[in-house]
Amino acid sequence: MxxxxxxxxxxxxxxxxxxxxxxxxxxxxxxxxxxxxxxxxxxxxxxxxxxxxxxxxxxxxxxxxxxxxxxxxxxxxxxxxxxxxxxxFTWIRYPSFMAVLDTSALLNWPIERCRHQIVSVLQQSELNRVDEQRWLLIETLDMDWRTATEDERQIVLDIASKTGDLPRLSDVDVDLIALAVSNKTTLVTDDYRMQNVARAAGIEVQSVVTSGGTKQWKWVLRCIGCRKTEDVASDARRSRSDDVKECDRCGAPMKLKRV
Ligand SMILES: [Zn+2]
Structure with a gap:
């Protein structure tokens, strides 16, 4: 009462x-x-x-x-x-800096700096394979795990085919660039191909360890037999080391060449 x-x-x-x-x-x-x-x-x-x-x-x-x-x-x-x-206080300590981190950033950055950043779900198995201890540590952090949609990935595939970087991009690479593009945020990577595609997509790029250049370049396919050159198709085969395709004219392998 x-x-x-x-x-x-x-x-x-x-x-x-x-x-x-x-x-x-x-x-x-x-x-x-x-x-x-x-x-x-x-x-x-x-x-x-x-x-x-x-x-x-x-x-x-x-x-x-x-x-x-x-x-x-x-x-x-x-x-x-x-x-x-x-x-x-979290906002005071980490003022509005949200970036997409590639695996080299997750491995090399101070652990506190990785907190709350955007990462791809596809990186989990990669990180676990490369450095299990680090993965166990990252797993406990409050990270923003995401996966890009098919449409977002297709935008990146189209841009990467124009720059010619596509054949050497992995699924994780494409996913990370797509996340940076869809969230309009910085991509943190030392991979010069990812940097090239991200810049072509109008995304700001930050290096993990290296100083990183700001040059933009383009790759084309050139036949090692008849020397015929052509642009990379948006559905080109992706692999770290294999030849992208065989020449339509002479059947010899085509290699990526910077122009
Ligand atoms: Zn040829």
Whole structure:
């Protein structure tokens, strides 16, 4: 039972020198006044526009009681406050820098710097294979694991065929560039082919260890037999080392050549 309920009169009436409040407290007072009138039909205290000093803690307590009617609500509010503070300090420490990290960044960057960055689900098995200890550590971090959609991947395949880098890009590479393109964010990689495609797609590139050049280049296919050259098709076979295709004219292997 509240103070007002038990007495049915406000203490203000007995105070010799009532005090006028201002600012936030007056807001609470006016809110309290409405509540007071609604609940008890009394306007004798607040009608004077006065509130005594000793009432202030009770008012705040009662306003709090009104908003958070039971113990679990107050607990929930407590947790919410802690969460908001946590989010705020995380935001201060990692100000809006969200990048897509390739596997070399996951292996070489300080572990704290990797936290909250965008990574491809396809990297998980790659990372596990290359460095199991590191993977176990990365697994515990709060990373943003994603996979690009088919449409997003197709955009990258088209761009990579234009630059001629496509035959040497792996599925993970394509996925990472597609994630950077779809999220319009920086791609962190030392792979010069990925850098080339990302720049062609208008994505900012950051190197992991090397300083990294900013040059843009193009590759074409050239037959080692008849020397015929042609552009890379958007459905070209992708492999780290195999020949891309055989020459339509003479049947000899075609190799990638920088122009
Ligand atoms: Zn040929």
């Amino acid at each position: 509240s103070y007002y309920g038990s007495q049915n009169r406000c203490k203000c009436d007995n105070e010799p020198q009532p005090k006028q409040h201002g600012g936030v407290v007056s807001l609470i007072v006016s809110h309290r006044k409405e509540h007071h009138i609604r609940r008890y039909g009394l306007n004798d205290c607040f009608g004077k526009g006065q509130q005594c000093q000793s009432e202030r803690p009770k008012l705040i307590e009662e306003v709090e009681n009104q908003f958070f009617s039971n113990h679990s609500m107050r607990c929930f509010f407590g947790f919410l406050r802690v969460w908001v503070i946590d989010v705020f």
